[in-house]
Amino acid sequence: MSHQWGMVIDLDRCTGCEACVVACHAENNISTVGDDQAARGRAKHWIRVERYYEGDFPDVKVKFMPVLCQQCDAAPCEPVCPTFASYHTSEGLNGQVYNRCIGTRYCANACPYNVRFFNFYNPAWEKPLHLQLNPDVSVRSEGVMEKCTFCVQRIKAGEIKGEAEKRELKDGEIQPACVQSCPTRAMVFGDLNDPHSEVSRFARSNRGTKLLGELGTIPKVTYLQKDSWHGAEDA
Amino acid sequence: MRSSCGPKLEAAGKKEKMERRDFLKLSAIGGATAALEGCGNPDHQLIRFVPEEDLVPGIATWKPSICTLCPAGCGLIVRVMQGEAEVVRNGQLGVIKMGLAKKLEGNPAHPINQGRLCPRGQAGLQVTYHPDRIKNPLARTGPRGSGQFQEISWDDATKQLVSHLSALQTNKEEGRLAILTSPLRGQRKSLVDGFAAAFKGAPPVEFAFLDDSVIQSANSWSFGHAALPTVDLGQSNYVISFGADFLGTWNSPVAQSIGFGQMRKGRPGQRAKFVHVEARISQTAASADEWIPAKPGTEGVFALALANVMLREKLRPAAAAGPAGALIAGWSEGLPDYAPEKIAAQIGVAAETISRIAREAAANSPAVALIGDAATAQTNGLFNALAVNALNALLGNVGKPGGLLFSPVWQSPPIGKPASSEDKGLAVSLEKLTERILSSPDAVKALLLYNANPVFGTPPGSRVREALGKVPFIASFGSFIDETSTFADLILPDHSPLESWLDDSPPSGSTRIVASLAPPAMSPLHNTRSMPDVLLDVTHQLGGDLAKALPWKTYDEALQAAFTALYKQQGTKTAKDADEFWAKAQEQGGWWSADEKPSPAVTGKHSAGPVRLDLPQFDGNPDEFPFHFLPFPSQLQYDGSLAHLPWMQEAPDPLSTVMWGTWIEINMQAAAKLGIQQGDLLEVASQHGKIQAPALLSPGIAPDVVAMPIGQGHENFTRFATSRGANPISILSTSSVSEVGSLAWAATRVKLTPVGRGKPILFGGSLREVPPELQHR
Amino acid sequence: MAQKTPEQINDDLLRPLSGVSARYLIIMACLVAVVIAAAFAFGWQVYNGIGVAGLRRPVFWGFYITNFVFWIGLSHAGTLISAILRLANATWRRPVTRCAEVITVFALCIGATFPIIHLGRPWLAFWLAPYPSERGIWPNFRSPLLWDFFAINTYLTGSVTFLLLPMIPDFALIRDRSSGWKKKIYTVLALGWIGTPRQWHRLEKAMQIMAVAIIPVAVSVHSIVSWDFAMAPVPMWHSTIFAPYFVAGAIFSGIAALILAMALLRKFLHLEEYLLPIHFENLGKLLLVMSLLWVYFVFAERLTSWYGNESSEMAVFWMTQRGSFSPLFWTMVTCNFLIPFPLLAIKKFRTITGTAIASFTVVIGMWLERFLIIVPSLSRKYMPYAWVTSPYRPTWVEITITAGTFAALGLLYMLFSKAVPIISIWELKWGRHEETVRDPVLARRDEEAMA
Ligand SMILES: Nc1nc2c(c(=O)[nH]1)N[C@H]1C(S)=C(S)[C@@H](COP(=O)(O)OP(=O)(O)OC[C@H]3O[C@@H](n4cnc5c(=O)[nH]c(N)nc54)[C@H](O)[C@@H]3O)O[C@H]1N2
């Protein structure tokens, strides 16, 4: 059975801790750009935790919302890419072929979620920081676009393992780095083709919404909206 | 950016006379350095060492380890893969194929963090691979604090240390040896304590800016456990946090976050309410269902007001609170002085709100209250903590599911007989140590320093810097030059945690007995040595009784001894003998008891009478210094000890979204009144000093409070943290928490003066999902 | 005004081709210096990485794409306008067409470099072209950038042809009047033109076919340029009005550029007697129409966005209307309408100076328009958290390269005016001939002169 990888993010669980952000850096060889470049808006965080304040003092609430590539089924970043560097994989992922990218940055403009990040310079790891690099993930040169891949290297490794052992993958067997790290278990990853998988079940929740769903991008990430307390003053 | 090619020769030796043989050696090393710096292929110039045997290229293995970046003590698994590294072996630089740590994940089997990690834990990798790690033993060459050191050999380094220590022994001045470390646990602590005891030196002093002594004291008074609680959030129905940043930095954040997720959405149809009481929306408060900005220092009064309502409305029986309640003056009368109507103005919260919260908490059992961080860093911190303890007792949650639990803790057997501090009048706290050094010359003749950075972490009024300057000999075991270790005369760099034998016995986060253990996940990269090994080596070189007290050759032998003791006490069911127990513990990352069993309640120990209302004292006159100054631990840089990690600098702060810097957070309306705009550079002045930071406007902070993250403002802490932002600790008063004596770091008042435009580096664009200009139409 | 004899015309219009003045050399040197600076800036960018530009997330396009749209827009000065005027048989067009067509070719060449300059990896620009490669992959024909590639190439080919065809008789004229190496070159360029009726007939036919064919190509080019934006779901980009809006804007800026070029040529090449006030007056009227059309489009575009009140669009709308981009926005309106409208509408001001001033402001205004289409939308695209934190500012690299392209146009124009008569000699004569037929007095005078 082919897979359709998807994710559910429960905003009622997310505490904005940023573990997912750092886990993604560590897993995917995302280079830090330093203060000067960060000040120019060139920091790269494939997943970011959006923070919105609601209300005014003293009635203030805060909403955290982790945003990563939504792996849109109708991805606006794909048709605009002249070199097929941004393309759709057979498993419904939005693939990014770094060595095909010539750096038009068109895809990043077309992506409504602003989750595509550009290498304005060659990445640098001051020795021996380069030893932290994950050999399963290529590093990206200057002039190349990059973005969340749903940790495709982990997906592939899992699939190959399953094939080698001649068995179906277990639900939850493959976990992207961000999902793996999340202390509150706000993120769930799995196969949307399997109606019984945790991710499929959660995606059907009545709290489920799609980010900018009105644009028709058909994202594969479902957000479960923040809940409120329904209790009472007396039991 | 491109690095330029071409040789960059570095001073490779310190030979005065150059002979032909030396010249050949020098040029060989020079060539190697050139290759590393430039674009040549190092394979051609560098020596290749015999590769590590047990690795299959491209295949990852996962090895257990322990996160040492905060006191929570989460278990790690380390993804190790073969790679090529430039390393030093026996003083020789070369290339080796070795197992390299590539990724840290939570150890799924570990009871504390159950496979999860916080962002700091994820970044632990960068401690090992930090470009500014100390790679060789160093001897100071320049004046103290100048950061000028010279590389020396391990033989020379240990010889120097041994000679200083044996000089103390010869002169019968063993008591003039002091040891200052970060808080240690497990066998590492036993070893350091044992060394101090056997040497007859002063007992080691532990220092960390974020210490839990207030909570430990309060819990000891109220519940008989001098420990941080394990909070059973996952089963709780109502959670009130008084300032505790329990989802970020306080106590055992990962364990608590797991519980929080469970509490929110882990139980179908059941969702607890979370109320956060603090003058600023912290990362934890941001997840609250209700945020109550009570005035700083009124947390205890607030808690007792809640108790008053519960007692008055007979929502809970007064006797339920037991000794923890009885400790509070007026408890049996129903705390009339704390009626919401009486104290509402003082707390800055409407009486109705207080009553409502009390009723909700009483109605939604199990309900639990937490206190920590700024609420315990007021002069009345102990009162606040005792009041919250009484509230918890009244809520009937102590030792119960969904409440405050105390974990059974495994203590490594003590080594030798600990020195009794009272006998000798020796220092047990940093304040006492400082006092002792400053009071008489030569009171401390040698200081061993390990991972503590009090120069950064104490206010200037505590005179730590001055004291360190007076100690004739300081040896540091740290891996980095920081504000404190720059005072060292000798640096004997430790392995990084991933390169070390580690053990731990976390006091909270799980109600199992946890004894974490991990062999090195990778071989050392640099010419470093494990601190406990060096200590043992020095011990044996000094010989005598000292060597008898610490008989082990290496630290793993000491660990094995401790685990053999643990096996005899606990582990006989899980392994057939001590060896198997030891081997299995190494494999799974430690040993933990099968069942979750909180420690039984014991009656509190205290000598004090009933606890009366203690109001917070603030440093600075409100007319001159109109703002409360609220420093807060950083989710990423913690107490500043992680400011050197590029991942922790570039990850955006969860609320301000600031990267690579610091800021001062101020209420929007208050800022508007003062004509302060987003990004204006403000001078923040207390009676003790002034610093500058860009203003960030927020709706989530009280108008009379300004807040600033702890972590930046290092004078000297690697290329990534030095001279970046400002250190809020540097303008704090030395006010202390009454009865406990720890620093009341939230008790200083400040004034603000705009001095220009600042340059905060923000990752996030808008504060609001629907920005104001789009709201009114 | 005194009518010139054909010989005088030859002399006047071929004079600029021989010899260079000191003033010419000085201006030339200045322009070359700016172009070299721009080349250095580009080299700097390639060497260090495109990070030396001011681009940042989420403003991934800035000056370079602004310049791209601006220059492609400017290219509509020539071929399109000249084709329309030819088809409409506007007799006053004759001294104007060549300067116009030249602008097209040069502006296109300059504009077409920007999609390469702005690439993260410009050395791989050829991957945009479809060719059988070892990578075994075609470019993505669904990408508007590919459409640009084809449209611009087609338009360039067409424009070059359109420019070259009517140059053949003039090349032949120069060939016949020159010697040495010059003669050799112009012999090749003249393509064996000897002025037989068959040749004249074929030239006429070819010009007519080209004039008809080039109009849809020109319209398509700027439509496609607009679709680089309109195809992406970006607030205030994703608009059906964009194609005609861009085409109108292109013609608008094109006419302005043409008037400016003519005013400068008239002054520097002493063509006072060929480029007459009537030419400026007529082009000025056209510019007036386009200014009104432009205002209409801007109004229609803004009105529908504002009335629709869609929050993601309004974020961009208010940013330009009264936010940080509003000074630029109102400058644009001033340059494109408030100044040119009175200058062009009131007959008294529709002089050479008046139209030139109006054109100058329009060129500035239209550059701003392109900038204001691109940057604000990207600065505030959907998710407010991802809005730009530090506003886009061009760096010296972008500014130098931009300046360099203006200098390049001047340089190319100056070189061209040394190689080819900037006014089509035979067309001018042809026009005079037609007039002569109608004006017996003139005819007699010509005869006397020739005798
Ligand atoms: N494409 C291609 N592939 C080939 C061949 C080819 O011609 N072309 N040739 C084939 C042939 S004939 C051979 S023999 C193989 C060779 O294949 P490998 O055996 O992989 O040969 P090397 O890469 O030379 O060496 C392996 C590693 O041994 C390490 N090493 C060096 N000295 C010692 C030592 O004393 N002890 C230990 N434990 N390790 C050491 C080196 O650092 C090196 O990393 O390759 C085969 N594969």
Ligand code: SF4
């Ligand atoms: S979120 Fe953006 S980058 Fe990801 S598939 Fe959708 S459009 Fe493409």
Ligand code: SF4
């Ligand atoms: S930047 Fe790269 S991936 Fe994006 S559209 Fe251009 S070539 Fe394609």
Ligand code: SF4
């Ligand atoms: S799925 Fe992988 S690549 Fe995507 S955000 Fe998570 S960790 Fe990063």
Ligand code: SF4
């Ligand atoms: S790790 Fe989980 S809880 Fe933390 S910010 Fe990411 S999604 Fe939210």
Ligand code: SF4
């Ligand atoms: S809470 Fe974070 S920093 Fe502390 S031990 Fe756990 S993973 Fe490490």
